Amino acid sequence: MAKSSDIPFARDSSSFFISWISMLMVFIATLILATALITHDSVKNWHKDIAGSLTVQIPSYDSDGKKRGELLQSDTETALTIIRSADGVLGATVLSDAQMDSLMAPWLGEHITTTELPLPKLIDVTIDTKNLPDLNQIKADLSEQVPMAILDSHRIALSKLITLAQNIIRLVGIVLILILISLAFSIMFVTKSGLKVHRKVISLIHMMGASDFYITRQFANRSFYLTLIGGIIGFLIALPVMMFFAYYLNNLTGSFILNATLTHEQWGILTCIPVLTATLSYLTAFKTVWGDLKRSL
Amino acid sequence: MFEKNKLSSPIAEFNGVSFRYGHGSEILKDIQLTLDPGSFHFMTGESGAGKTSLLGLFYMNHLPTRGRVRLFGKAVDTLSRAEKAQIRRQIGVVFQDYRLLNHLNAFDNVALPLRIAGVKETEIKRHVSELLAWVGLEKQLKAFPPELSGGEKQRIAIARAVINRPQLLVADEPTGNVDDAMAKRLLYLFLELNKLGTTIVIATHNQNLIKHFRFDQLHLSHGRLERINPNIRNNGQ
Incomplete structure (x- = not known):
């Protein structure tokens, strides 16, 4: 006979908000992380060019x-x-x-x-x-004292591009952290709402001798499962969008400036996003419920 | 169906226990009580006398506002959360309003205490099916509480309370919604548990049962506990 969850999560519509929010977050995270990985590779190539x-x-x-x-x-x-x-x-x-x-x-x-x-x-x-030297500064100094000197302008352009790309990668890192923080806060609020909705059932299960871990684990597992489902859907939606942009960028630049092709390792990193967000969701829900139960009788 | 429990120290000791909800007046006043292992008690008293509140102290639904409660030899106000959970697993409770989980069928409702205790599913299937058959609900295994009558819900609530063979069983009006024949049948289930060592406290208004079974009575009147039967040591009276 199949075992159902002790806590009636299916009747708690707020739980499904977790799937929606994780789908959106993973979609955005996948796109921007892919952008960062492609940019990082390009920066390495540009470094070689000016090295x-x-x-x-x-x-x-x-x-x-x-x-x-x-x-x-x-x-x-x-x-x-x-x-x-x-x-x-x-x-x-x-x-x-x-x-x-x-x-x-x-x-x-x-x-x-x-x-x-x-x-x-x-x-x-x-x-x-x-x-790497500041080529712009060298060029400016040469223009002032040796006006006829010619410095390779392609390298200067690449140097500027590297600085820009490195700033983009830093920005992506900040955005990713913000996404994870937003997801954690969303899960925390949904979990707190779930605790209020299921207060009577939780109290009853406690009275039967359920440990805090037994109850906390049910919330955390539910959160992990919903986040993983939402995350996988978000990741799958991001795939065609990534392919479109890769096709567009490669056609636009002829792979000269940006080579929008991901390696196997980079695909591996991207596929970890739904699992990582689900793990974050599990830990957030666990901590939220654990802390709340400690305050109960 | 059940194996014999072996305990020698008192199951519950109430020493000068008083209780009130919030800032209200005291519902229970200076309760002195010791429950020996394997004893059987009816708890009587008029509606509002404090029976449900006193039962709540047995399963730590609330703590006394004065005095000290000891369960299985341990003061409840000093227990860690893990210890509380462990003690609660030794107590079966039949609630007056049943408190069945409507999203679980009869089988899963009864199986809940076993799952909480970490019993294997094969064991759970065997015990739950056997007990539900005993209370006459073998055909209702997959029925959900909203589909059941009041009497059927009550029997499921009782089955859930006794399934893990508790050391202490507290029941609040467990026969309130069944006919006399079923009430006696359920009492015989409690009696079987009691013979195996489970201490039982049943709050009831059913005078037929009280007269028929002639067990010790704990009578509550105006918040004070009155000893009716000499088998109970009521230290304060």
Whole structure:
């Protein structure tokens, strides 16, 4: 003969609010966590792009086509001083004539020297990948003292994008915490309401010798089950929405800026959301009922 | 149906116990009472005399406002919550208004004390079916309380109170809604439990039962307990 719950939860319509709220919360949490994971991956890729070395060009001819001679030399030294003094720069060296010849050999051949060509002086900058330099600041300093120096603008754009993405990830973290707090408060209020509705039954079960744990466990199990059901539905609804946005983003950027594809590990993290929210729900309901029963006779 | 209980110390001791609801006047005044293991008592008194309140003290529905109650040798005001639960599992209660759970069928209502005590489902099925058959409800196993008559509900309430073979059984008007024949049949069930060692206190107005079974009487009048039978040690009188 099937055992029903001792507490008539089925007659308590407020309990079903838990499923609705958890469905909504898990839906939002899944979308924003997926966004954060994709952004995190992209940030790693962008780091690789700007990691290692960076090149600064000092043109050897001015805008009128005249050779700059000694001015080129002084500009190069000033640029080296500015770059080397920046935080996050491990080193900076001017490419020698031999290195320039070697670089141009594939296009010009082995027997032509680059000193006869109007090529710029190239400064090779080694960057600390764990402590990226402020490229905007370096660019501003160079513009002020060596106006003709050219810094790779793509790297500067990526640097700004990384800062933006890192802030987005932090924001997502805050939103996730707020979602979990909201869910916990909702469950706490619904559980308190359930305690009031079922006060007489709880009192009767107590009189029969039920321990606080016996009663608390029934509320907590109910809360876990409803949150899990709502969470799974919310997760399933989030899937097509995620697929649509992934398709849209990949088409929009051609996977150049953002590669909106999740790895197996990231899918694993996302599928944990309904279970984690259900566990949070169990713990919240347990603590709420336990605390309330302690105040009863 | 039941195995014999073995206890030697008093089941319940009331020492100068008084009780009132909130700031109202005292309903029970200076109650002195000792219930020995295996004793059987009728509790009598006019309506409003305090019978239900006194029974409530037996199963810790409330605590005395003065005096001390000891159950199974332990002062109830010093018990931890776990100890209270443990003691309550040794007490069967038949409520005047039955207090059946309407969302559970007859079987599950009767099985509730066993499930609370953590008894295995196979054991529960055997005991509950047997007891419900004994009280004449073997065909009502799956019926829900709103589908049952007052008498049937009362028998389920009694079955629920005795199913876990309590050391102490308190019953508030347990035969109020059944005919005399069924009332005697139920009393014989209580008697069988009593012979096996369960201490029984039954609040009743049914003079036929009181005269027929001739057990000790605890008579409440104006909040004071009067000893009717010498088998009960009423220390204060």
